[in-house]
Amino acid sequence: MxxxxxxxxxxxxxxxxxxxxxxxxxxxxxxxxxxxxxxxxxxxxxxxxxxxxxxxxxxxxxxxxxxxxxxxxxxxxxxxxxxxxxxxxxxxxxxxxxxxxxxxxxxxxxxxxxxxxxxxxxxKEMDEPPPLPAPMARGHVGWRELYAADGEQAFRFYADQFGWTKERDMDMGPMGVYRIFAIDGVGSGGMMTKPPQVPMPHWGFYFTVPEINAAVDRVKAHGGQVLNGPMEVPGGAWIIQALDPQGAGFNLVAPPPAAG
CATH class of the missing domain: 3.10.180.10 (2,3-Dihydroxybiphenyl 1,2-Dioxygenase, domain 1)
Structure with a gap:
């Protein structure tokens, strides 16, 4: 299934x-x-x-x-x-x-x-659900991330309830293990036990933009706040974590820069 x-x-x-x-x-x-x-x-x-x-x-x-x-x-x-x-x-x-x-x-x-x-x-129409966007499609969510109360317990819950599978674990040192999960064989997000400075467990979503530095400039120019990044992640993509002007947290991800 x-x-x-x-x-x-x-x-x-x-x-x-x-x-x-x-x-x-x-x-x-x-x-x-x-x-x-x-x-x-x-x-x-x-x-x-x-x-x-x-x-x-x-x-x-x-x-x-x-x-x-x-x-x-x-x-x-x-x-x-x-x-x-x-x-x-x-x-x-x-x-x-x-x-x-x-x-x-x-x-x-x-x-x-x-x-x-x-x-x-x-x-409403389950016989023909709309197709999901391609991974890292511009303007769509390219990554999903859970800061969990207990990362291992959380993974078991989502695996049991929704059929997600473990793709691989990344050792983050003092921050613990970051588990990348797959949905139908496609790496789709990560989850980890939240660090103490994160006040509560929550899901975060990364919207895909073409290039991260220009996106950082747009966030700042339009009243947002960059909390973390830009930062390169394994695989070569670049991310930021940010707040919009109303205080909602959001994230951006850009694919690896083109070679040349």
Whole structure:
């Protein structure tokens, strides 16, 4: 049976118009309002038919609960109700029970046993799910990264629930082991036990840009903050970790520079 990949990424923000403008400038996305979205929902991508992510204003109840602007990823599944129950049975937490989005699908919001939040998404038309973008496709998520409460426990959870496999482990010295995981044989992300300075377990997502230094300049020019990098990673890609002007964490990755 095929493994379950991440299929969608969503930003909840305090200023929707400002977020649309920031990521449009930094990542190169264009915006398209989702018809019938209430509250407004904006589809972002490199073209009108190549959506990579969505954005919406954070609901008041989340603001009141102290939730900050953030990105969240959704893992695809064929039966969101059954998988939500599986996550609960495996020690995870259900933050919002499954509900329907008309003409789109059915979703829930859960967290793994260590507390990292993610969504589950069952598309309305499961017979013909949309194809996933190629690895490192411009404007799409090129890497997914989990800072886990316990890296080994987290890997077992995602392997059991979604069929992910270990590609290899990297020894990070004092920071511990960084495990690269594969989805259907394709290296798709990494996970590790979070360092003490990271306040809580969470997923992070790396949006692909053509070149990292120009992207750093765009982040700074449009009010973002670079927290870490640019840094070369194994394989020759370059990354940064950053905050957008509303305080949501995001990451960028660029492929290795062309030889010559």
């Amino acid at each position: 095929p493994a379950n990949p991440f299929v969608w990424y969503e930003l909840m923000t305090g200023d929707l118009d400002a977020a649309v403008a920031f990521y449009g400038n930094v990542v190169g996305w264009t915006a398209q309002p989702f018809e019938g979205g209430d509250p407004p929902y904006i589809l972002m991508g490199v073209g009108p038919r190549e959506h990579a992510a969505g954005m919406m204003t954070m609901p008041d109840e989340l603001k009141s609960a102290g939730v900050r602007p953030h990105w969240m990823g959704y893992i695809g599944c064929r039966d969101v109700d059954a998988k939500t129950a599986d996550v609960r049975q495996a020690g995870g937490k259900v933050h919002r029970e499954p509900w329907d989005i008309p003409n789109v699908g059915r979703i829930s919001v859960v967290s793994d046993p260590g507390g990292a939040v993610f969504g589950l998404f069952q598309p």
